[in-house]
Amino acid sequence: MxxxxxxxxxxxxxxxxxxxxxxxxxxxxxxxxxxxxxxxSPEQLRLDYDVTILPPKKEFFPTCQKxxxxxxxxxxxxxxxxxxxxxxxxxxxxxxIDMTDHxxxxxxxxxxxxxxxxxxxxxxxxxxxxxxxxxxxxxxxxVGPKGHDAxxxxxxxxxxxxxxxxxxxxxxxxxxFEKASDSQKSEAQSANESMLGKCPEKLKYSSSEIAxxxxxxxxxxxxxEEAAHDCFSCGSCNVVCPTCYCFDVQDDWNxxxxxxxxSRYWDACLTEDFSKVSLGGGHAENFxxxxxxxxxxxxMRKATYLNEKLGGPACVGCGRCSSACTADIADPVNxxxxxxxxx
Amino acid sequence: xxxxxxxxxxxxNYDEQNIFLPKEAKIVRAVQATAxxxxxxxxxxxxxxxxxxxxxILEVSLFGFGxxxxxxxxxxxxxxxxxxxxxxxxxVSTAINKLNEGDSLFIRGPLGRGFDLNLxxxxxxLVIAGGIGxxxxxxxxxxxxxxxxxxxxxxxxxxxxxxxQQMFLEDLANWRKSNDVDFHxxxxxxxxxxxxxxxxxxxxxxxxxxxxxxxxxICGPPIMFKFVIAELDKIGVARKDVYVDLxxxxxxxxxxxxxxxxNDKYVCVDGPVFSFDEIQNLEEAI
Numbered sequence: 001m002x003x004x005x006x007x008x009x010x011x012x013x014x015x016x017x018x019x020x021x022x023x024x025x026x027x028x029x030x031x032x033x034x035x036x037x038x039x040x041s042p043e044q045l046r047l048d049y050d051v052t053i054l055p056p057k058k059e060f061f062p063t064c065q066k067x068x069x070x071x072x073x074x075x076x077x078x079x080x081x082x083x084x085x086x087x088x089x090x091x092x093x094x095x096x097i098d099m100t101d102h103x104x105x106x107x108x109x110x111x112x113x114x115x116x117x118x119x120x121x122x123x124x125x126x127x128x129x130x131x132x133x134x135x136x137x138x139x140x141x142x143v144g145p146k147g148h149d150a151x152x153x154x155x156x157x158x159x160x161x162x163x164x165x166x167x168x169x170x171x172x173x174x175x176x177f178e179k180a181s182d183s184q185k186s187e188a189q190s191a192n193e194s195m196l197g198k199c200p201e202k203l204k205y206s207s208s209e210i211a212x213x214x215x216x217x218x219x220x221x222x223x224x225e226e227a228a229h230d231c232f233s234c235g236s237c238n239v240v241c242p243t244c245y246c247f248d249v250q251d252d253w254n255x256x257x258x259x260x261x262x263s264r265y266w267d268a269c270l271t272e273d274f275s276k277v278s279l280g281g282g283h284a285e286n287f288x289x290x291x292x293x294x295x296x297x298x299x300m301r302k303a304t305y306l307n308e309k310l311g312g313p314a315c316v317g318c319g320r321c322s323s324a325c326t327a328d329i330a331d332p333v334n335x336x337x338x339x340x341x342x343x
Numbered sequence: 344x345x346x347x348x349x350x351x352x353x354x355x356n357y358d359e360q361n362i363f364l365p366k367e368a369k370i371v372r373a374v375q376a377t378a379x380x381x382x383x384x385x386x387x388x389x390x391x392x393x394x395x396x397x398x399x400i401l402e403v404s405l406f407g408f409g410x411x412x413x414x415x416x417x418x419x420x421x422x423x424x425x426x427x428x429x430x431x432x433x434x435v436s437t438a439i440n441k442l443n444e445g446d447s448l449f450i451r452g453p454l455g456r457g458f459d460l461n462l463x464x465x466x467x468x469l470v471i472a473g474g475i476g477x478x479x480x481x482x483x484x485x486x487x488x489x490x491x492x493x494x495x496x497x498x499x500x501x502x503x504x505x506x507x508q509q510m511f512l513e514d515l516a517n518w519r520k521s522n523d524v525d526f527h528x529x530x531x532x533x534x535x536x537x538x539x540x541x542x543x544x545x546x547x548x549x550x551x552x553x554x555x556x557x558x559x560x561i562c563g564p565p566i567m568f569k570f571v572i573a574e575l576d577k578i579g580v581a582r583k584d585v586y587v588d589l590x591x592x593x594x595x596x597x598x599x600x601x602x603x604x605x606n607d608k609y610v611c612v613d614g615p616v617f618s619f620d621e622i623q624n625l626e627e628a629i
Binding site for chain 2 (some may be wrong): 067068070072073075076077079103104106107108109110111112115218219245246247248249250251253257260262264267269274275276277278279280281285287288293297300301304305306308
């Protein structure tokens with residue numbers, strides 16, 4: 001596919017044309033933070049964002065997603081994909097999306113996710129500013145970003161736009177793109193490479209070393225109880241994670257008490273009820289009863305359980321969990337480096 | 344226009360692939376099995392026969408209340424109906440247990456991995472069912488009884504808390520007098536008119552003679568497993584010949600939602616039936 005250059009002063013007209021003809025989701029400022037939201041104008045777009053509060057997975061896997069609509073005993077599925085362009089996704093989130101793509105595709109394909117995903121064009125963008133807890137340069141290095149349709153990189157005087165798929169190539173028609181020169185391409189490459197050195201946090205070991213050691217420490221109860229000692233079981237670390245995809249399924253009546261929906265809601269394995277089964281008579285069995293059990297499950301899931309399926313850990317180093325954790329105990333770098341130093 | 348969510352364009356192109364769309368089943372028989380358990384016999388509303396393996400599960404739902412995972416409680420060798428037993432516990436099960444013959448339930452499935460009959464045929468079989476664990480194992484028990492010649496000696500141990508908690512009373516009466524099954528039962532607490540064995544389920548081992556070449560199926564409360572396994576170890580039954588039917592919270596039944604995960608296994612797709620050697624080193628499993 002082709003690599004293009006777009007001059008700085010042509011960028012807003014490119015975005016305007018794209019927004020006019022397609023639904024475009026991009027990073028926008030929300031007070032002092034950033035979120036992915038529908039763009040109304042090019043000025044809203046903040047490609048200089050560090051990280052968004054929630055990951056972009058919500059575009060395919062919304063916080064609440066209707067699965068089945070019912071009216072008495074009549075029912076129908078709710079798959080209703082909307083064409084959209086997800087613009088300005090950092091490479092760590094591209095990696096995460098590729099992971100959820102895989103997990104929703106394997107075995108029983110879930111078209112409630114996949115239809116939304118297929119209807120989306122993803123334009124990745126270079127990281128212009130690194131967030132305070134990021135460690136994307138040192139995690140899962142064996143897995144590169146893939147599944148995106150184009151990659152846009154800010155360089156001096158404009159943007160280098162690499163079209164990767166036909167969907168990515170189709171965006172070029174909205175702007176005055178010209179062929180990128182070799183020097184522009186190499187400037188883009190070094191802009192992307194240089195950011196890797198700016199992560200404030202760093203894992204000191206390889207993915208396989210980590211997977212091995214973390215797994216071996218499964219029964220190190222003391223370690224997990226200590227790590228989770230201050231955990232509020234709030235699930236914030238799960239909710240902001242780009243690779244978490246656990247959900248609950250609930251039915252909701254409409255006011256008429258006849259019609260309603262069956263929906264899935266984001267769930268969190270750190271919450272107390274996540275693995276709890278009612279036995280009746282007020283009794284329950286909780287298969288991960290202690291905070292340590294649940295904290296361990298999250299770290300295991302990120303560092304070991306899914307590695308075989310994903311080719312690397314289910315963590316991309318965005319640092320969102322570290323920032324979101326009320327007690328500041330969720331930071332995978334701290335937890336994993338500590339486990340690696342355990343006997 | 345969809346009445347419930349005001350959407351104009353649900354795409355029905357995906358209906359065939361939508362793993363969350365249930366199918367309607369009609370209740371052809373509903374019996375109160377115990378004070379808290381209700382036994383339903385169902386038939387698909389479409390008339391089709393559901394193909395399943397003993398030990399597989401269904402997601403059973405009632406719109407507006409929700410879905411719950413339930414083990415199939417009858418054998419695929421039986422007509423074109425299938426049984427489930429539901430304990431009144433929460434919102435969904437309470438609503439379902441108010442239903443009667445002619446009402447509809449909605450099901451997804453069969454889901455998961457049931458018993459591998461090829462591994463069980465031509466072997467001595469022992470099924471150990473504690474409490475409500477008799478429901479999913481009944482799918483296998485019926486199968487064996489229906490195709491008795493395909494199996495060698497068949498033993499069945501059943502334990503309930505007290506006589507009022509015993510389920511499938513017709514089946515129990517048949518098994519007690521049948522020559523096809525070496526049946527033993529116990530209750531934790533007897534009653535005035537209880538003349539059978541009293542004590543935990545492992546007390547039944549001395550009533551039978553289980554040989555080391557037996558394939559053993561265990562389903563019951565988690566606490567039961569380790570005591571039963573200890574007995575089987577004494578007899579010398581290999582752990583690869585022991586199968587357990589696990590229970591977990593399952594919301595999706597298709598290996599996505601994460602609730603039933605044990606290490607890297609999902610009980611809803613990799614199980615609920617596991618051979619014991621598969622999970623004995625899997626922390627959190629038992």
